[in-house]
Amino acid sequence: MPEAPVVEIRNLSEHVDETVSVLGWVEHVRTHGKVGFVVVRDGTGIVQGVFVRKALSDDVWQAHEETPQESTVRMTGRVKADPRSPGGHELQVEDYRVLSRADDYPIQPKEHGVDFLLDHRHLWLRSKLQRAGLRVRAEVEQAIHDFFYERGFVRIDTPILTGSIGEHAGTLFETDYFGRPAFLAQTGQLYVEAACPAFRKVYCFGPTFRAEKSKTRRHLTEFWMVEPEVAFADSDENMRLQEAFVCYLVERALERCSEELEMLERDTAPLERVKAPFPRLDYGEAVERLRARGHDIEWGDDLGAPDEVALTEDFDRPVFVYNYPKQAKAFYMKENPDDPRTVLCDDLLAPEGYGEIIGGSQREDDLDKLLARIREEGLPEEAYGWYLDLRRYGTFPHSGFGLGLERTVAWITGRHHIRELIPFPRLMNRLDP
């Protein structure tokens, strides 16, 4: 008898009433008298195999009873549509081979501590909620590329190894680069600005690094950020692009990840309300609102996480806070011509307590003002020589922003801690696996 063809579980609906094999890992075995059930995961879906004692050889029957969780198996049988089954189909098993018997699997349905799970991240990835979260991440990533590609942006990969350029000195990872110090990039922004005169609309997407001693649910030392930059766009156009982008990502997840969002028990009603335009609060107005709520904040202070959460509570979608005081923001942001105490910038705050997912600004395009800011902040002027060149050779108005991937995916999936939305999280106390 020829071997049955191997099919991926997600394609079983094309093989109803045929005999096929699936290759995968055993999630669960149950035996009730003369009937047994083995749930197999093959990475494209899960399917239950039904073992009927009297229809099977002793070997096959015994093998199913003794299969440890996460063993690799080849399970062969006739495909039956069954809406009650996980995945919508089941296999009436005809043959079953254990390809590799697993040792006692460390992750059990019981409650494990998070340190234990993170220590076993290489196995924890196989768990249902982790699979669902990371599939949403992958879908959002493809959506990021599609959004910019469809709009004629050119992708520009910015370097990780850099001279001392960064926004947050003191939180840089350093390495020896053939005898001179190099630092891991915290942003690709300055580099994408340089690419604007070549391509007008550009973006980068990659890992960025912060050697911060933060242990919150919103911090990773290595996280992914997408940073578009648009020549001749002002701050208003920048916010409109952010709106369109965030709506696109949310819509795409709703459209193509409904199964995953359901597994994650995500209430999708708040996501369905994410439509442009988003409300915009001037920084001054935001401070007044916060003071009226009893927050201890003065004009000039940056907003803290509890402030961000409070500001979103009055709205049913993400909220912009724009034009912050100069001293609260980075040196490269453009001075607001209508109020030089402030800069043309915005933060986008996600609803439901998720806080800032985007920081954006129009960039300072005046050479003298930019130089003055670099000096005021005591930054190493010589390191910015090439960046200043962009203001010497045809300076131009331009704006851009950075969206944090893990924060965005945590919000879309409704997960509490962003460390679950990256395959191998790096935290202050965690570098393995």
Next chain:
Amino acid sequence: MPEAPVVEIRNLSEHVDETVSVLGWVEHVRTHGKVGFVVVRDGTGIVQGVFVRKALSDDVWQAHEETPQESTVRMTGRVKADPRSPGGHELQVEDYRVLSRADDYPIQPKEHGVDFLLDHRHLWLRSKLQRAGLRVRAEVEQAIHDFFYERGFVRIDTPILTGSIGEHAGTLFETDYFGRPAFLAQTGQLYVEAACPAFRKVYCFGPTFRAEKSKTRRHLTEFWMVEPEVAFADSDENMRLQEAFVCYLVERALERCSEELEMLERDTAPLERVKAPFPRLDYGEAVERLRARGHDIEWGDDLGAPDEVALTEDFDRPVFVYNYPKQAKAFYMKENPDDPRTVLCDDLLAPEGYGEIIGGSQREDDLDKLLARIREEGLPEEAYGWYLDLRRYGTFPHSGFGLGLERTVAWITGRHHIRELIPFPRLMNRLDP
């Protein structure tokens, strides 16, 4: 009079006989008596503005004559289709404003040394050949994502900051990670292997690092690599995936970057011949062929760059060399059951002298054999604990490969040095800009 609408140059064909403005940078100014020409680049294309003395105010006429290269301008005029013009259209100029006068631009049409150009990479990006090469890169990157997305692969971002795991000890960049050493990843492979039991078919795409003191046209210290990994795929299926992938990338570049390939004077005939199946040479056969050509190589040696080039000369498309001797390859490659001196692996060599663009293999899935190899190579066993777990909890046949982005794009564009195919190259002696 209301201001004319700003349009992107690539969309001029939709505005023939209308008056529009373009915003961009001046590439070139010529004046012949009573007619002048200004070529403007806006990042989406270039267009020539025609200035007719008698139709323009003194201010406008004078402004055009005095515009330094790379100044930012707003040029307004009526769009005329003109097949002889660069870009296929020209503007009959009605108004012209210099938004920012550039300083003397350092890059001139004359021959500059490569060090000078690399020192000015932030400006060199604006040059025609650099723009063309990087556009092809961006197109190939989108094609990479589309290829895997269309085939149901799940993208898995692997970490840059890692414990001491890597293929080439001694060529690692090291950093202090809150008191313990961390290393910049040389590959994401071990991590994507861990994700196979969750998603079956996965891939990563990101920057990788080699602290190698190599100064060749094929080396960067920071380069981008795409690494797919497929559960239950053997070495043969792995080579078929590589073939399909490379054909897809080449076809996509031919289809959507014809203008760029023409700018780069790329002869596309060799690219059009890149069709599956690719010839396959067993390592032993490759050595015999090389010896017959007079190369000084013995069975057991790895192939050098000149060997790779020689092997491709007899064929009109990329060539696989497969099943190398164990000692020439990494510890994680699966022993060849038909010849245990060798491993189930392949390198894909690009034609026209470009050499290796892919290294792939079936992975050793036997715990004991893998452990023995780790010990033989004197690798730190404790660092591979989690990787060995993958062989303890449902081990499975699987294969994957890594394709180097810059080498591939250098081949597709026909450029000599891969440093031009990454926006900000990092070389042994170069960390800026």
